[in-house]
Amino acid sequence: MPTSLASEANAFLEEYNRAFASISGDQIAALYHEPCITVRGDGSVHCMQSRTELARFFQDVADTYYRDGYRNGRFSSLEVTPIGERSALITLDWEMLREDGDLIRQWRQSYNLVRVGAEWQILASIFHLKAP
Secondary structure, rough: HHHHHHHHHHHHOOOOOHHHHOOOHHHHHHEEEEEEEEEEEOOOOEOOOOOOHHHHHHHHHHHHHHHHHOOOOEEEEEEEEEOOOOEEEEEEEEEEOOOOOOEEEEEEEEEEEEEEEEEEEEEEEOOOOOOO
């Protein structure tokens, strides 16, 4: 894995984490490609075609996280795999944290990033679901 790609993925995830901490669907949506697909922790699949759909969807997600006590997050165990020159698969562990740093929940997730101009955007997001 090229070091610059790992650094770019890390910087992207830091930006993504800040967007979620803002509890702003618009800020989160700005990091997604249009269209995009997400497979959520409950196994539901969502395909969003527009920035408006993305912002509405992620506002609901952020509001739910906030009601659950979320105030920040952190990631670890980052794996980055280039897919050609303009895309990458990144896999990591997320931790959802309360204001005092206590853990609310954690999960493993993968993102397919695509480079649009000079910026990375999320084309697909997949929670790693556990077998029933």
